[in-house]
Amino acid sequence: MTNKMKGLLQRAHEARVNLLAGVISYDEALEIVNKYVAEANKEGVVIARRFGVKYRGIDPRGFLR
Secondary structure, three states, X not given: OOHHHHHHHHHHXXXXXXXXXXXXXXXXHHHHHHHHHHHHHHHHHHHHHHHOOOXXXXXXXXXXX
């Protein structure tokens, strides 16, 4: 995991916690999480292709549960 991915993951977790605490709205949290999910899905496709399996992407809505 690159430093960029670690930073995005940290921001995504913070957005989830803030959403559950009621500090930010669902749309704001979804916007932040989508940045991480897009990068993670790109990386996941490459890794899955390397091992010859089908990649099932991360769903941003599931991440916020």
